[in-house]
Amino acid sequence: MRISTIMLIMFLSITTAQAQLFGTQDMIEEGNISLRIWEEQSINNYSGIYSFGESEAESSLHVSIAGGIVCAQLEKGDWVIQNLEVVGWHLSYENFTNVKIKGNQFYSDQSNGEFVTFEVSNKKYKGLKLNNPPVQTGNDRDYEIGNYSKVNQIGKYFNTKTKIISFDYLNEMNAEELKIMRNEIYARYHYVFKTEKMSDYFNKQEWYSGYHQNVDSFLTQIEKENIKRIRNVEKSE
Numbered sequence: 001m002r003i004s005t006i007m008l009i010m011f012l013s014i015t016t017a018q019a020q021l022f023g024t025q026d027m028i029e030e031g032n033i034s035l036r037i038w039e040e041q042s043i044n045n046y047s048g049i050y051s052f053g054e055s056e057a058e059s060s061l062h063v064s065i066a067g068g069i070v071c072a073q074l075e076k077g078d079w080v081i082q083n084l085e086v087v088g089w090h091l092s093y094e095n096f097t098n099v100k101i102k103g104n105q106f107y108s109d110q111s112n113g114e115f116v117t118f119e120v121s122n123k124k125y126k127g128l129k130l131n132n133p134p135v136q137t138g139n140d141r142d143y144e145i146g147n148y149s150k151v152n153q154i155g156k157y158f159n160t161k162t163k164i165i166s167f168d169y170l171n172e173m174n175a176e177e178l179k180i181m182r183n184e185i186y187a188r189y190h191y192v193f194k195t196e197k198m199s200d201y202f203n204k205q206e207w208y209s210g211y212h213q214n215v216d217s218f219l220t221q222i223e224k225e226n227i228k229r230i231r232n233v234e235k236s237e
Helices: 003-011 025-030 167-171 175-187 196-203 221-236
Strands: 012-014 019-024 035-037 048-052 059-066 069-082 085-095 100-102 105-107 113-120 123-131 143-149
Touching: 019 025, 025 143, 048 123, 059 123, 069 221, 113 143, 167 221, 175 196, 175 221
Parallel strands: none
Antiparallel strands: 012 019, 019 143, 035 113, 048 059, 048 143, 059 069, 069 085, 100 105, 105 113, 113 123, 123 143
16 A cells, blocks of 8 residues: 555544544645635634544644634643553643734744645545644644634533623523533533532533643633623622
8 A cells, every 4th residue: 555545544534423634744745635725704714623633642722713812722631640540531721822813824822824725535624734733743843734623512601612702691691600601611621619519510511520620721811701701790790
């Protein structure tokens, strides 16, 4: 089997849940996959998840754009070992700094790149080509492409990650709903709740598992703004 064929098969990494594509520079070039500019009239259309790598080398970049704020957040996982035993696969998060999008160009302190389209097996895909991404699957300092997908709708109030929630909307909620909405932001980062009520509520959610004692550094600027707004409404009730 030729190297280019092997590379193309590696490029198409398919799981039972969904087809996930990623590509290192070698895979793209060996597979003769052409890249084209993906340019949108509104940068809001770049909001979504860009998946890189596979298996234990998998990471994703969550791009959220709201109210003039552009957030890019790296999600990656690692096995946690305690007392010589594996206790689980834990996710951690890093917020990119000085994130900007101009045209189809992506800028940040951690990595720059561009939004592109590509075609594999007569199907067209969208992705983000990052130069020397923080989690490197291929050769050091090469580029990699993460395949685009829509934002995961995790939780009842998942929009707190992607939108600035209006005061009109918040003012229509009761105290209990506001409390759940605010704490759900922390729960998505697997925060271990200290109060019995919140712990009981989120332990009943199938998407939740608690293992981080502090998640403040994980919060994006959009989430911080929403927490501040929710607290303001809670105080006024």
